[in-house]
Amino acid sequence: AQSVTQLDSQVPVFEEAPVELRCNYSSSVSVYLFWYVQYPNQGLQLLLKYLSGSTLVESINGFEAEFNKSQTSFHLRKPSVHISDTAEYFCAVTPEGGTSYGKLTFGQGTILTVHP
């Protein structure tokens, strides 16, 4: 079984400041990792994913996340945030190989609020 812990339930930050949203996971098998973003009254949108290869993955809108296997972490970072980044962010994992049959295990979410 897998579990995901997002260490901060809320992160307030000023516009153009850097931000880090922390995610740790627990699993007895290797996993794929994801960050999803949810805007108010909407579903989840995939932000970025780690499947294999380079441990640093990037999204098209400036977010990046680094997979650290020894620390079982997958923290999300952005060097300069915008008001439009205000949303709830979810870290999720699933076992490699597709054996979980559709099940993603999510963290509790981190609400990022960007202030002007």
Add this chain to the structure above:
Amino acid sequence: KAGVTQTPRYLIKTRGQQVTLSCSPISGHRSVSWYQQTPGQGLQFLFEYFSETQRNKGNFPGRFSGRQFSNSRSEMNVSTLELGDSALYLCASTASGDYNEQFFGPGTRLTVL
């Protein structure tokens, strides 16, 4: 390609009633997963269907059920509604492959009075 669609978007029911929610996956996607999202419990996996077969199920009571049709559209049903069933119900579709990159619909907001 059209995204995942869910109907209805909002629903109000009273305790004891039953409800059916619908999900149409992205064209070509054969796997549909359902999740319940609440402020207290977060996002919890309900079940997954592939080619009309339930392959995986989360820890929910038998009042929660689902099915998938030959065109991959899926429905979930909740019988004997309880106040605690008030939630956002999300479905997600997945293309074939060895990793679960899921594409989510906008959700159905169910309120039980």
